[in-house]
Amino acid sequence: MAHTRGRYADFDGLRERAVALRRGGHSLRQIRDELKIYNNDILNRLVKGEPPPAWTKRPNAKDDLRARARELRLEGWTYDRIEAELGCSRSSVSLWVRDLPRPEPRFTPEEQQALMREGLARRRAAEDEGRKKIRLAAVGDIGELTDRELFMAGIALYWAEGSKSKPYDRRERVVFVNSDPGVIRTYLAWLDLLEVDREHLGFRVLIHESADVEAAQRHWAGIADVDVSVFARPTLKKHNPKTVRKNTGDDYHGCLVVHVARSARLYNRIEGWWEGIVAQAQARLR
Secondary structure: HHHHHHHHHHHHHHHHHHHHHHHOOOHHHHHHHOOOOOOHHHHHHHHHOOOHHHHHHOOOOHHHHHHHHHHHHHHHOHHHHHHHHHHHHHHHHHHOOOOOOOOOOOHHHHHHHHHHHHHHHHHHHHHHHHHHHHHHHHHHOOOOHHHHHHHHHHHHHHHHHHOOOOOOOOOOOOOEEOOHHHHHHHHHHHHHOOOOOOEEEEEEEEEEOOOHHHHHHHHHHHHOOOOOHHEEEEEOOOOOOOOOOOOOOOOOOOOEEEEOOHHHHHHHHHHHHHHHHHHHHHHHHH
């Protein structure tokens, strides 16, 4: 310590030189090398209160957002509006603008809510557009679907969503239930690939008792490209008054049940196909 005090005895003189260098645009490292000050604590004390030159600051990806947030705050925007407009967190907004004076309210609470909703709507529209672009690009990744690819996809689809026999209850029936029109169309295309006669298919709607059953049957008839008259009696789900249902409205069509008549052999083939896929997948893991 005695050596340190002796070496930096002229602290005021060193600080004067260090400040001059700092204001001249020198970095800490440059000042260190110039003054031969290799003690970081002493070096930082010498330039205390002097801001670093702009060129030494690392670029920040949020600099533009920060600058825009400050502009909006100075225009009288609330934290909520800035958050909705820029799509950043409230904590970031607070960090960026909390040193600015609190603006006088320019809008009524109702107007502020309306403006906030407008900002959120624009943000969600932009997010929806981004998701749409991703999906469209992904559609292009698929290209033309070969028969074998459809064959393999159909096996996995059935084993994920179709009815399966249990060791203690061997029913061996091909029954498929789903509420997604795309899944139903893909499944029917798979049955066509397997040369299952459409005359052997049965259709039934599974739906909540309070829904529009006839409209649901028309909906699924269009999806399956069949006449409504071929539908069996629907299976209605009883209403539970303790349950708050979210599957309501005109877009609710329940599920379509598709069963294949006399399908024990087909079911056993599906079971075997799936076992083959599993065996090949396991082999790849070794």
